[in-house]
Amino acid sequence: MDxxxxxxxxxxxxxxxxxxxxxxxxxxxxxALNIRNATPPDVPVLACLIAGFRDHLxxxxxxxxxxxxxxxxxxxxxxxxxxxxWLRGEAVGYTQTRFLTSVWAAGLEAHLEDLFVVPAARRQSxxxxxLRHALARAEARGAHMFxxxxxxxxxxxxxxxxSEGLAPVSHALYPGGREVLWSRSLDVGxx
Numbered sequence: 001m002d003x004x005x006x007x008x009x010x011x012x013x014x015x016x017x018x019x020x021x022x023x024x025x026x027x028x029x030x031x032a033l034n035i036r037n038a039t040p041p042d043v044p045v046l047a048c049l050i051a052g053f054r055d056h057l058x059x060x061x062x063x064x065x066x067x068x069x070x071x072x073x074x075x076x077x078x079x080x081x082x083x084x085x086w087l088r089g090e091a092v093g094y095t096q097t098r099f100l101t102s103v104w105a106a107g108l109e110a111h112l113e114d115l116f117v118v119p120a121a122r123r124q125s126x127x128x129x130x131l132r133h134a135l136a137r138a139e140a141r142g143a144h145m146f147x148x149x150x151x152x153x154x155x156x157x158x159x160x161x162x163s164e165g166l167a168p169v170s171h172a173l174y175p176g177g178r179e180v181l182w183s184r185s186l187d188v189g190x191x
Contacts, residue, residue: 033126035133038082038094040075045091046082047071053094053116083133085117085126093117093126095134105145110138112148131164 038046047067054062062070074080079100085093096114101107112134117126138146148166150157158168 032088033129034086035083035129036086037137038075038084040072042082042084042091043071043075046075046084046094049084049091049094049116049118050114052118053114056116056119081134081137083130083137085121085130087121087124087126092121093130095130097134097137099138099141099143102145105143107144108142109145109147110134110141110143112146115148128160128164131160135164 050062050067050071051064075082079098081097081099083095084091093116094114095112098111098113100109102109115127115130115134117130135146148161150161
């Protein structure tokens with residue numbers, strides 16, 4: 001599939017024909033939305049979107065310099081895909097999906113790390129289109145499992161994910177309680 005394929009083509013190929021009116025308010029605006037995998041020339045715009053997501057989360061990291069330093073390498077990593085949404089020529093959202101081989105998924109697994117739409121472009125189904133693009137890319141790459149995580153109080157995201165066939169699951173090996181993500185920063189540069 002051509003990387004500049006618009007959402008109408010992605011939707012009709014991967015999910016059946018979707019009425020233009022149901023997404024983005026009609027055929028004219030639908031034709032103006034384009035979702036494609038990001039490429040190296042997209043780094044400056046993608047960096048701004050990532051910084052926007054960071055700011056939306058009120059997070060301190062990654063810093064702008066971290067994004068500038070690491071984004072080109074991440075974009076070159078075959079285990080990571082960034083999808084970019086463009087509305088009327090403006091970048092309005094992105095996804096970051098990681099692909100890894102897993103014995104738990106019996107093959108390739110796709111994990112949606114980020115899905116972000118700029119505030120001015122929300123409530124126009126752009127997030128839904130980005131999610132569908134990520135799902136289509138995962139299927140195209142042969143992934144057996146597609147996963148994501150989100151804040152437990154983000155009800156609008158929960159509704160979106162449920163409407164696209166995702167369901168909350170627990171991988172608890174022990175009964176009871178919620179899964180807790182534990183992490184530790186590693187000082188890679190230390191000797």
